[in-house]
Amino acid sequence: MEAANITNSIPLLTPYKMGKFNLAHRVVLAPLTRMRSYNNVPQPIAVKYYSQRTSKGGILIAEATGVSDTAQGYPNTPGIWTKEQVEAWKPIVDAVHDKGGIFFCQIWHVGRVSNSVYQPNGQAPISSTDKSLTSNDVQQFTKPRRLSTDEIPHIVNDFRLAARNAIEAGFDGVEIHGAHGYLLEQFMKDKVNDRTDEYGGSLENRCRFPLEVVEAVVNEIGADKVGIRLSPFAEYAESGDSNPNELGLHMVNALNKYNILYCHMVEPRIKSASETIESPYSLVPMRKAFNGSFMAAGGYDRQDGIDAIAENKADLVVYGRLFLANPDLPKRFALNAPLNKYNRETFYISDPVVGYTDYPFLE
Ligand SMILES: Cc1cc2nc3c(=O)[nH]c(=O)nc-3n(C[C@H](O)[C@H](O)[C@H](O)COP(=O)(O)O)c2cc1C
Numbered sequence: 001m002e003a004a005n006i007t008n009s010i011p012l013l014t015p016y017k018m019g020k021f022n023l024a025h026r027v028v029l030a031p032l033t034r035m036r037s038y039n040n041v042p043q044p045i046a047v048k049y050y051s052q053r054t055s056k057g058g059i060l061i062a063e064a065t066g067v068s069d070t071a072q073g074y075p076n077t078p079g080i081w082t083k084e085q086v087e088a089w090k091p092i093v094d095a096v097h098d099k100g101g102i103f104f105c106q107i108w109h110v111g112r113v114s115n116s117v118y119q120p121n122g123q124a125p126i127s128s129t130d131k132s133l134t135s136n137d138v139q140q141f142t143k144p145r146r147l148s149t150d151e152i153p154h155i156v157n158d159f160r161l162a163a164r165n166a167i168e169a170g171f172d173g174v175e176i177h178g179a180h181g182y183l184l185e186q187f188m189k190d191k192v193n194d195r196t197d198e199y200g201g202s203l204e205n206r207c208r209f210p211l212e213v214v215e216a217v218v219n220e221i222g223a224d225k226v227g228i229r230l231s232p233f234a235e236y237a238e239s240g241d242s243n244p245n246e247l248g249l250h251m252v253n254a255l256n257k258y259n260i261l262y263c264h265m266v267e268p269r270i271k272s273a274s275e276t277i278e279s280p281y282s283l284v285p286m287r288k289a290f291n292g293s294f295m296a297a298g299g300y301d302r303q304d305g306i307d308a309i310a311e312n313k314a315d316l317v318v319y320g321r322l323f324l325a326n327p328d329l330p331k332r333f334a335l336n337a338p339l340n341k342y343n344r345e346t347f348y349i350s351d352p353v354v355g356y357t358d359y360p361f362l363e
Pocket of ligand 1 (some may be wrong): 030031032033034052063064106177178180229266270297298299300318319320321346347
């Protein structure tokens with residue numbers, strides 16, 4: 001089949017210029033935690049995993065990567081705060097570049113979505129609040145310690161250094177993880193943030209810390225290398241907001257001042273990792289208000305992605321589970337080929353191959 005002829009007529013597979021990056025299509029690999037970075041160090045097995053999912057001119061977002069020794073809440077997630085971690089990322093980034101891909105690192109702090117076993121000296125996780133998450137069969141959470149006002153600049157600095165390290169490792173840029181109930185959202189959302197200092201209360205105050213992170217990262221590596229992920233509508237990890245639409249709009253308007261490269265938003269239909277809902281909301285107001293490139297994620301299939309691009313609801317469409325299970329997803333979309341099914345059971349196992357690099361390519 002003549003892939004070039006077909007792709008020209010499929011909006012999802014048309015080129016797009018994002019800042020200085022010439023993207024060949026609009027199918028983006030979502031950040032996907034895979035828990036195969038033993039002892040928080042990226043492993044050589046990730047060379048194959050990311051390389052399999054690279055296409056020439058395609059953009060990949062690496063899995064959530066810890067900014068400091070307090071940033072983890074799960075076993076075997078990668079970090080980027082030590083020299084060893086930076087060195088370990090290099091061959092992985094090189095492999096993506098060798099195939100003509102563009103690679104962003106998602107930098108992350110889990111905040112209270114953690115347990116003292118993942119913390120230095122078994123200390124309490126840090127957060128905007130000292131309210132605990134409800135533990136369940138899968139995760140046991142430790143009561144967090146509320147950050148004092150004068151500690152916040154140190155966390156901002158951890159993000160700045162992590163961004164510097166990501167560039168040192170060869171990444172083309174970073175995506176600040178401001179979604180899914182992790183530390184930045186624990187400040188943004190009013191169902192979590194119960195602070196009385198200048199980081200709590202009003203919408204402006206609640207967004208202060210995330211925007212300080214953005215500013216620090218922009219000053220460190222340049223706005224043309226910075227994206228952010230936001231999920232104002234989601235309620236992961238008990239982090240809802242009473243006015244998500246207003247929160248989303250406030251953030252994109254504030255982000256415009258920093259001229260960052262992209263804003264990556266999770267669709268309102270995604271309520272949590274395991275729950276999809278019908279929602280009266282849409283990302284369109286934020287897409288319209290934001291000046292940079294706009295990525296949309298969450299529950300997209302091929303046709304949905306085509307429609308989103310055709311209707312100008314996004315510049316790029318981000319695929320998680322489908323890309324996890326289909327390393328050659330852009331090609332399958334081009335050919336409208338059948339897709340492999342993902343296996344939830346192997347998403348987070350530590351096996352270096354099974355459910356990781358053994359999903360088959362098209363014949
Ligand atoms: C195995 C797995 C790991 C994930 N890890 C992350 C992550 O590290 N960072 C993040 O922002 N979202 C993460 N997500 C959410 C995805 O990026 C994506 O938003 C979600 O899967 C919905 O998109 P989909 O319907 O295309 O899968 C993860 C999802 C899955 C299934």
